[in-house]
Ligand SMILES: NC(=O)c1ccc[n+]([C@@H]2O[C@H](COP(=O)([O-])OP(=O)(O)OC[C@H]3O[C@@H](n4cnc5c(N)ncnc54)[C@H](O)[C@@H]3O)[C@@H](O)[C@H]2O)c1
Ligand SMILES: N[C@@H](CCO)C(=O)O
């Protein structure tokens with residue numbers, strides 16, 4: 001007969017303070033209220049919001065906050081001894097968010113954050129501080145919003161060597177691309193719609209220029225490869241220069257345009273780490289081509305598990321709150337470890353791979369004047385740079401008064417395409433900036 005269970009004293013509530021009550025903060029309040037009982041059972045103790053802080057106490061957030069203590073000064077959350085966990089949802093790599101994070105960890109409080117910019121720039125210092133104070137630093141919401149990809153890689157796939165991680169890491173861009181693709185929406189209208197849904201960053205240029213995806217990619221790379229975060233080593237190009245015709249041409253070639261962040265480590269080059277965010281042509285039969293709207297998706301390739309594919313909402317109040325509260329529940333259960341899956345001292349310093357050396361096929365689009373010799377000029381620039389053309393199409397009268405040339409190259413290093421396009425950009429017969437995108441072949 002099994003021994004009768006020893007009665008245990010119920011654990012005290014976990015006391016949480018929320019800093020920044022915007023789209024995400026409002027979602028966290030609603031989630032903790034709506035699922036209170038279930039969360040307490042799963043966490044093994046109640047999770048209580050003890051205090052809130054944001055810039056404007058009286059702003060209408062569509063949620064009643066009158067029952068909670070309000071602090072105008074975020075620093076008061078750190079000073080209070082009735083708070084165990086500080087949840088940072090303010091945003092910004094530096095400034096008040098970073099001050100709060102440092103103070104909270106320094107005071108031995110647990111820190112949960114949705115702030116990928118801050119983690120990408122200061123994650124190592126914050127992780128070191130968390131280790132020194134033996135307190136949790138959790139950031140599930142910072143990468144791919146509601147998808148539990150940090151947990152999956154830190155825990156579920158932790159036995160694997162990961163060769164490559166890539167995916168759709170910005171909901172705003174994916175939303176814009178999907179709207180342009182399906183409804184022929186203009187870039188500006190699609191961005192305004194994404195902002196209205198609460199997907200975009202406070203400064204949406206971070207979304208459309210690939211900076212937000214670069215933040216997330218650098219965090220994933222550190223986790224997947226056991227390397228020190230190196231945001232400065234991520235090359236990023238956004239989607240601002242895409243025109244509707246690129247989306248149509250991609251479709252005609254059997255592809256869809258997606259903003260893809262990719263990181264891979266090359267053992268043949270001393271473990272050099274390639275990190276790149278750029279719009280790519282994704283074959284229509286690749287799972288990433290089916291990811292619509294503000295959804296995100298991450299592919300991680302492990303040497304024993306094989307290809308893992310995660311998909312879900314990458315932005316928005318509910319999904320982001322889901323990730324934050326999952327982190328809080330882990331803290332309530334005392335289930336946490338080093339922020340980057342190993343102590344900071346065990347992380348490698350990876351050499352930076354040259355993004356120009358990456359070999360692949362490319363899509364190239366030019367708008368040119370319709371006159372004798374222009375095609376010869378393109379062919380010459382390609383030949384001189386060592387780029388071999390696989391296929392070629394010309395379409396008359398594109399917006400901008402020129403003729404559209406779309407071509408697909410044979411495999412070659414990205415730097416050869418850059419050289420050919422730099423030469424063509426200088427031509428008087430080429431209108432505007434030439435555009436190129438790698439064609440994903442994974
Ligand atoms: N919106 C999303 O879908 C989403 C998804 C994942 C992660 N995030 C991240 O979550 C964080 C918050 O995003 P959000 O969309 O909720 O932003 P938001 O602009 O809606 O909310 C920010 C909140 O912080 C407060 N705040 C800003 N500056 C402050 C200051 N100096 N002092 C005090 N309070 C200040 C604001 O008053 C507001 O309450 C950001 O780091 C963002 O990158 C957002
Ligand atoms: N602005 C971000 C929010 C989620 O991190 C996005 O659009 O993906």
Ligand code: NA
Nearest residue numbers: 140143145147
């Ligand atoms: Na996540």
